[in-house]
Amino acid sequence: MEIHAKQVRPDSKNRADRARMLISCPDGPGIVAAVSHFLHQHGANIVQSDQYTMDPAGGMFFMRIEFDLPQLLVNLPKLEADFAEVASRFQMEWTLSAVSRKKKLAIFVSKEDHCLVELLWQWQAGDLDADIALVVSNHLDMKDYVESFGIPYHHIPVTADTKKEAEQRQLDVIGNDVDVIILARYMQIISPMFIEHYRNRIINIHHSFLPAFVGGKPYAQAYNRGVKIIGATAHYVTEELDGGPIIEQDVQRVSHGDDVTELKRIGRTIERVVLARAVKWHVEDRVLVHENKTVVF
Amino acid sequence: MEIHAKQVRPDSKNRADRARMLISCPDGPGIVAAVSHFLHQHGANIVQSDQYTMDPAGGMFFMRIEFDLPQLLVNLPKLEADFAEVASRFQMEWTLSAVSRKKKLAIFVSKEDHCLVELLWQWQAGDLDADIALVVSNHLDMKDYVESFGIPYHHIPVTADTKKEAEQRQLDVIGNDVDVIILARYMQIISPMFIEHYRNRIINIHHSFLPAFVGGKPYAQAYNRGVKIIGATAHYVTEELDGGPIIEQDVQRVSHGDDVTELKRIGRTIERVVLARAVKWHVEDRVLVHENKTVVF
Amino acid sequence: MEIHAKQVRPDSKNRADRARMLISCPDGPGIVAAVSHFLHQHGANIVQSDQYTMDPAGGMFFMRIEFDLPQLLVNLPKLEADFAEVASRFQMEWTLSAVSRKKKLAIFVSKEDHCLVELLWQWQAGDLDADIALVVSNHLDMKDYVESFGIPYHHIPVTADTKKEAEQRQLDVIGNDVDVIILARYMQIISPMFIEHYRNRIINIHHSFLPAFVGGKPYAQAYNRGVKIIGATAHYVTEELDGGPIIEQDVQRVSHGDDVTELKRIGRTIERVVLARAVKWHVEDRVLVHENKTVVF
Amino acid sequence: MEIHAKQVRPDSKNRADRARMLISCPDGPGIVAAVSHFLHQHGANIVQSDQYTMDPAGGMFFMRIEFDLPQLLVNLPKLEADFAEVASRFQMEWTLSAVSRKKKLAIFVSKEDHCLVELLWQWQAGDLDADIALVVSNHLDMKDYVESFGIPYHHIPVTADTKKEAEQRQLDVIGNDVDVIILARYMQIISPMFIEHYRNRIINIHHSFLPAFVGGKPYAQAYNRGVKIIGATAHYVTEELDGGPIIEQDVQRVSHGDDVTELKRIGRTIERVVLARAVKWHVEDRVLVHENKTVVF
Known part of the structure; x- marks a missing residue:
């Protein structure tokens, strides 16, 4: 199919x-x-x-x-x-x-598939005015699914030892035609060398309302702090972890009854929606970056 | 004081x-x-x-x-x-x-005071960049309160029989200097004659998410329909009841446990916030009307 | 696959x-x-x-x-x-x-696929604690996609003349094991005979904030009225068109710059999210119906 | 008056x-x-x-x-x-x-009046089911206003040197009848000695979406970080600054065009609404504290 x-x-x-x-x-x-x-x-x-x-x-x-x-x-x-x-x-x-020259996207993904699935669905529905040139992953999980859309899938494992070579291979498969890289729950830190190639052209989705809960396990952090609202943040990747210019954020109300599993479930929908909006705005040339902030028209 | x-x-x-x-x-x-x-x-x-x-x-x-x-x-x-x-x-x-020539407001109110109180507070806090020229009411309830701010209060009773004369008296006390009239829960229907004098310059707050629940007792209507979200709508007044160009709307989630009294209580805060935003945008020249719709910049 | x-x-x-x-x-x-x-x-x-x-x-x-x-x-x-x-x-x-006995769903769909895709994705991700027994459609568009999940797809065309027979065939393929029927943008009116078999067990997603914009083309209605917020409503189907007990609603802010095409695009995400929440609550036994309203725990 | x-x-x-x-x-x-x-x-x-x-x-x-x-x-x-x-x-x-025995509140305020005004308005409108026993302030600004409601106003200046004595005076004027203390933008840090007297009975409004922007000048912090949503947090006061159990939070969308002055203006309405909700829930016995989190029924 x-x-x-x-x-x-x-x-x-x-x-x-x-x-x-x-x-x-x-x-x-x-x-x-x-x-x-x-x-x-x-x-x-x-x-x-x-x-x-x-x-x-x-x-x-x-x-x-x-x-x-x-x-x-x-x-x-x-x-x-x-x-x-x-x-x-x-x-x-x-x-x-x-406008008729569509932006070309490379999507990076690890194991969690919801953000990738959302982007593919919006693209397939004609709602994302861009071409998906390729998908890059450090895992094989999504290979069949992505290829069923006729999109090339590049499996490039990453370990602490092979990170440098892996990033070079990523740059090679991306080539020179890709306009923007989407980290759709790609769970690897991007090196400064790689970022330099795509300054203000790498969009990450962070699963919290930044700057609350920077770093790992934000839903567990949110649960432990007892917040009444959780969120997600799409931002350009810079050398500072979770510190780059924010493109879009959104939130949803939660209650004491939502455990970490439920927060993650609720969060997946926020993440999907926020990332898709940020990508849409980027490919429609709506986002300008100045220092560490964005202007979104 | x-x-x-x-x-x-x-x-x-x-x-x-x-x-x-x-x-x-x-x-x-x-x-x-x-x-x-x-x-x-x-x-x-x-x-x-x-x-x-x-x-x-x-x-x-x-x-x-x-x-x-x-x-x-x-x-x-x-x-x-x-x-x-x-x-x-x-x-x-x-x-x-x-910008230095502030717009002049006339505020109309009946007995419910929350929208008037909000506008006065925002004005007194320096957040509403306008002058409140006078308050007109068909009741005496808010007289002392309004006059304590040094604002003239005109009590003009309205009955079915005296409506025409009452509206003429309203026009007289308003004079020629007022830019916009705010119906801050003023519970009288404005006649076409009056509207003609202030075309697209009379702002009403309707206590529902229009066009749901047009007309009277919108919170009771909302309760009976079992909606999960209630709202309020600020719009310019036209000859069609609750049918004029919408300036702003906002909503809040409610539950089966909220009875009509509670819906009204929750609604009062939405009404205050929505009306104050619409007034702010109007006096900052952010609203253009075209046919029955607004462009809000 | x-x-x-x-x-x-x-x-x-x-x-x-x-x-x-x-x-x-x-x-x-x-x-x-x-x-x-x-x-x-x-x-x-x-x-x-x-x-x-x-x-x-x-x-x-x-x-x-x-x-x-x-x-x-x-x-x-x-x-x-x-x-x-x-x-x-x-x-x-x-x-x-x-809880271990999962509810069985039948999903009805016409041509618009976003609500169906959302339910399948949530089911496949383990977020929808139910079994999808079958999909029924008056069109063939989604056949391959649905069958790729291993779910039976029944194509039952409906015309004005064949409606009665078509509904009987629908009841036949559904059988006796299905707990709830989800109208995931199924664009046919359900007859009272059919409703009677699944009283308070047919969930529809209406693409407006009910009771605003009952009936057809709600996004065009919303555009023409110039609302500043659009929404979607999941409700149980009754004999009154778009008039059944409301389970869930949600909204999103829009602006004068959003034309009908854009309202539909924004609305698709609201529809997906609202329907999925209503289905989740139903299969988790969180919804009680009393007269024409719901209690959602 | x-x-x-x-x-x-x-x-x-x-x-x-x-x-x-x-x-x-x-x-x-x-x-x-x-x-x-x-x-x-x-x-x-x-x-x-x-x-x-x-x-x-x-x-x-x-x-x-x-x-x-x-x-x-x-x-x-x-x-x-x-x-x-x-x-x-x-x-x-x-x-x-x-229920007929209303909770007694002491409200602490400094110079910013919006939270106090909101609580007084809700109380006067019959929406806050509590008695306001007294207002305590380290400034004189709100004296006339508070006394116009017939509520005692205690002016107790606080300096670094006199803090201990000032807090003792505060405890004296509060007496033994007050159930809960509301810090309605009271800009002084409460000492552990004072907190101990009113464990889980001091409610503060923090003008950010905690735990983002702990500490001073949160709107300036939010502006500098370029967030797309700002918020406010009502929490019980503990020995950890801005770290106590969260009762309620809410947010509003902002844009690159909103400078710090505008963020503060928008934030004032969020603060008022969030604090009033938290106070309402507390006086209606809806909030339980367990370790550093709340259960809100």
Whole structure:
């Protein structure tokens, strides 16, 4: 049985001529005018824009624009080349993506399957506008399941001794085409060397409401502390364990009657939902990172 | 004992040179460019903007901009005059407000005091950036309390026979300076004549999750239907009972053990919070109305 | 590829000697004393009990008890026989279930698969303590997927003309062993004849926050009304469309920017979660029905 | 202007003959039977009971019972005397309270008034079934406001040097009649000596989702960490700072656009609601403490 992702719906959000732009720069006068004037001159029609200034007096400026441009894929190279001048004038960091060019994901998983299953289901239902290029695991458990979707599964065991080589093999199988790596309950710490290759492009799901319960066994920690609400946190991976920029969090109420097994059960649904939202926002270019925080438009 | 609102905090959101602009118009190319170019030319610095297009092919376009302009109050008349040309070109409906000119509220109340008390507390705490010009009531219950804040209280009884005259008296005491009328559990139906004077400027709190439980005794209706969640809805008042554009809603979980008295008790807190949020958003120029719906930026 | 449900975890909630009792009766003095005395005399140890009285003066009394009894399966018949006397004295409606005897489910589905997939995943993960006896559908879409789990799939088309015969065929394939029928987005109205066979044992998921948006196309209705929160409702099916006793509801915040397609996408996750919770509570004997409302312990 | 609490509504929850019992003991067979038999024999009618066993094999057992007993206040002394035998048999810790005897509160406050205002409003609205015996503050800010309700206000300044004497003065003004002390944003650390007098009877509101952001300036900590949800926690005070048994928590979603000032504003409403719920549950005898956790019925 092979299951393929449904045709993406021909709705207004996935048109061939739709593009997205993300901009970060020091705030100053005239940025919105310059960008919108540039787009207008090039024949683009802005269909959505969001903007945020941390502090009008000397802070950072963040912007996300969705626009339609006739014959986008033909015109994109020139648009990018021309925009370099504007970007340089305002010291912008920026990206420009055609919506029709889907982001490519690599999903890492260990034994717990719920986050992987959720992402596959959303992808197969047409709700996750991305391609799943491959799955990497230090275990064999999910091999048959993943391959039944026609997705390559790479089994790369990891031990303390082989970690360096294992990570190199991971980088090799991922290749150069993957945009973002999803740690869907992948229970290995990622080394700084690996992180450096995918700075702000590795999304982890932590099974607690960070920064409460950093580290291992967060549900047991939550049970012992007697909290009345548990949560999950999707964040970009940095060198600091569970300390990277938070993309999304959500929570659910629990009671004294929920033991650790029940907290884990409730938590699995929160984890699935939170991770899927964070991945969706990332592949829709909604997340900007500044220092250790995110701006989510 | 007279209690006065605290000095508004000198934070970045309440500066003397800050203004807000709300724009609705048919979508088309060049709107953002034209507006941002106009503001840049006039020396304004955009500090936040939000934009929404209902449908890129022929829908409506909505925009909210916050900007800083040196010597705003001096320059505002010319800015408004000059903007008329841009507005006319794109068939815009628009408003332009100086943040330092606070909106004036009239609060209508009957006997239930919780929504009024919440608004007064938030105002007195400096959290509601508006002036409370007067309170109007068909009962005397809250007179002493309201006057202890130094706010005029107008007791205008309403009966079926005197409704027309009563509404005229209400309009008279309100005068011409009030920006928005808040029905803080005011248990009288407002006539079309009255509504016409304050189109999209009368905010009501309905004690249910609309459109469930339209009309009277919504908590009894909710109890009888056995819902597991109750809510409240803040909306602009139109000629259709409980049918106007929804500004904000919120909910809380209840159980079979909560009788009508308990639902009312739980509901009072939801009502207070939802109404206060809607009022805050209105006075911060965050709400645009289009047909029977709102855009909340 | 066949996937089987994991071994149920050997935790305290699934022990061989654990039983559950549900009781409804007119309130009166001595009920708790009589029941707990009875269980104590028979060697049972109560590990959890919940109780609710609608109105101490003449209302209904509801009770759920979990208890452990050594050699439960051997002793259950005598326990049931002996309890009949207590039950008769207080005019009780009651059930007594061994936890080790799992409830059997029949799942009905049409084309939308998300609720079915969720139930299968939770079952396969060991989180749904029930057996899925069969799946019935008026379409073929999910046949391969369901059969890959080793679960029988009965394709029974339904048209206006063949409805009566189709329902009879459904009853035939279900047989006499199924405890509860789950309508996992089954888009056919169930006839009173069918309902009568499974009174308070058919669970439907409605894709709105009932009683808002009864009937068809609730997400389009929600979009048109401009609500700020959408929801889903799991309820027992009665002869009144979308009018049966509500078991569970949940909601999520949406904004003006979410079109009908996006509301449906957000709603799918709410529907999955709400239906799965309602099914879990039903199979754990947590739900009592009284008139048109539920008591959920 | 003096405002008095409304007459408590004559609903079923506040009847003259209603009592509540809280029991903690090691689990074992026959406890429910013994207690319910005892009450039945003494003519009491159980109207609600909740029970929880941490672990059927050797854990703790917790129970809360509401019952009606004719001429309760006359019969209570004998009921208590007789129950001592049952309690002794099962090594119970227990309390028995007449609902008509309201708990007496002492509220401690510093300068931030929102939690105090909320409790006074709920009390005055008849929603808080307790008496407010006095308010203690290390500042004078709220004196007039509190006294306008006819409630004594004790101004007791605290400095590092005078802490010991100040706490002794606090104990003196509180006297022997106060059941529970509410720290409604009282910004002083309570000494172990003071805590010992009111073990599990001092409720604090911490302005974060504990155990995230223990200690000072939690909103600034939350802003710096970039969390997407903020919360508040009501807990009993122990010798460990912000480490005592959690009674209730709640949260609200925030965004990158909310600065520290805005987080504080949003947080004030969460704090008010969470503290008021915890106080309500405490005065309704719904909270049992075991080691560092609560059971909330």
